[in-house]
Amino acid sequence: MPNFKIVxxxxxxxxxxxxxxxxxxxxxxxxxxxxxxxxxxxxxVAGAGRTDAGVHALGQVAAFSLAxxxxxxxxxxxxxAHLPDAIRVLSAEEVAPGFHPRFGARTKAYRYRIWNGxxxxxxxxxxxxxxxxxxxxxxMAAAAACLVGAHDFAAFQASGASTSTTERVVFSSLxxxxxxGEPLVLYDVxxxxxxxxxxxxxxxxxxxxxxxxxxxxxxxxxxxxCDRALAGxxxxxxxxxxxGVDYGAGTVQT
Numbered sequence: 001m002p003n004f005k006i007v008x009x010x011x012x013x014x015x016x017x018x019x020x021x022x023x024x025x026x027x028x029x030x031x032x033x034x035x036x037x038x039x040x041x042x043x044x045v046a047g048a049g050r051t052d053a054g055v056h057a058l059g060q061v062a063a064f065s066l067a068x069x070x071x072x073x074x075x076x077x078x079x080x081a082h083l084p085d086a087i088r089v090l091s092a093e094e095v096a097p098g099f100h101p102r103f104g105a106r107t108k109a110y111r112y113r114i115w116n117g118x119x120x121x122x123x124x125x126x127x128x129x130x131x132x133x134x135x136x137x138x139x140m141a142a143a144a145a146c147l148v149g150a151h152d153f154a155a156f157q158a159s160g161a162s163t164s165t166t167e168r169v170v171f172s173s174l175x176x177x178x179x180x181g182e183p184l185v186l187y188d189v190x191x192x193x194x195x196x197x198x199x200x201x202x203x204x205x206x207x208x209x210x211x212x213x214x215x216x217x218x219x220x221x222x223x224x225x226c227d228r229a230l231a232g233x234x235x236x237x238x239x240x241x242x243x244g245v246d247y248g249a250g251t252v253q254t
Contacts, residue, residue: 001065004075005095008060011086012237013126018051018060027051027087031062034082039066048101048245049108052197054237056127059090059244061101101245107171109190109243112203112235117183128184129203129239135210137185141175143209143219144187147202148173154226156205158197158234166226168193175206188243197234205232 008027016024020032028045035043048061070078072092079089115121115128116135124130147170154166170191178184187203205222208214222231 001067002069003063003065003095003097003099004072004092005061005063005099005101006075006079006092007090008057008062009088009090010057010060011126012051012054012056014086015053017053017055018047018049024053027057027060028062030083030087031079034079035064035066037082038078039068041067046101048105049194049242051240051242052200052237055240055242057242060242061105061245063095063099063101065097104247105193105245106248107190107192107246108194109188109246110194110199111241111243112187112189112199113239113241114185114187114203114207115183116177116185126238127241129236131207133211135185135207136212137175137177137210139212139216140185140187140206140210142216143206144173144175144189144202146173146216146219146223147189151223152226153195153198153223155222155228155231156198156201157195157228158201159228161196163195166195168195168198173202200235200237200240201228201231201233203235203239207235208232 010027016026018027020026020029028047032043032045043064045062045064051057072094075092076089113128115124115130118132120130150169152166153168157166168191170189172190174188176186178186189199209216209218
C-alpha cells in the first residue's frame with residue numbers, strides 16, 4: 001500500500017477545526033470522506049497539527065495509505081476534485097510507512113494577522129483580528145522576544161486542556177507592521193510544538209501590552225507564573241494561520 005504525505009491549504013471559516021468530531025464539519029473529516037470515495041474504503045488520516053475552529057492553514061501536512069496504486073500527481077488531482085473549494089491539496093509525495101506528520105515534525109510556524117485600522121475591508125474580516133485604535137507595536141515586539149527559548153508555557157494553555165508537559169521551545173517570536181501601507185500587524189512564531197490555544201493566548205497577552213494596559217515586563221511575569229488566569233484573553237481564531245511544518249533540512253512544507 002503506497003503511503004502519501006500531502007500539503008494542504010484551507011480556509012478554516014465554518015469548520016470545527018482540523019480534528020474530526022461527532023458534530024460539525026472538520027477538515028480531517030472532509031478529507032477522509034474524499035479519500036473514501038477515492039479508495040473505496042475508510043482511510044485514516046493523520047495531521048501535523050490540530051488547528052482549532054476558524055483557524056486557517058497555508059501549509060498543513062497530512063499522511064495516509066491507499067490501497068490503490070496512484071501517482072502523487074494523480075492523488076492531488078483526484079482529491080481536489082472531491083474536496084470543497086475551501087480546502088486544496090497543494091502537493092503530494094510518497095513516503096516511508098513510518099512517516100507521521102505530527103511526531104516527525106521538527107518545527108511548526110504560525111502567523112497571526114491583526115488589522116489595526118478604524119475600518120476593515122470586508123475581504124479581510126475572516127482572516128484578521130480587527131483592532132482599531134493605537135497600538136504600540138514596538139512594545140509588543142519587545143514582549144514577544146521574551147517568549148523565545150525553552151519555557152513552561154502553562155500560562156498560555158487553554159483552561160481545562162490536558163497534556164503530559166507544558167514545557168515547549170519557541171525559536172522565534174516576532175511582531176512587526178507590514179511596510180506596504182496597510183494597517184496590518186503580523187505576529188510570526190516558530191516552535192517545536194504548541195499547546196492548545198497557545199499562540200492565540202500569546203497574541204491576546206501581547207495585545208494587552210500593545211494597548212498600553214500592561215508594561216513589557218509583564219510578559220515575563222505571566223510566563224513565570226504558569227497561571228492561565230494571569231495571561232491575556234484568547235485572541236479570536238480568524239487571524240491565525242498554520243504557515244508550515246519543518247521536517248528537516250530542505251523539507252519545510254509551506
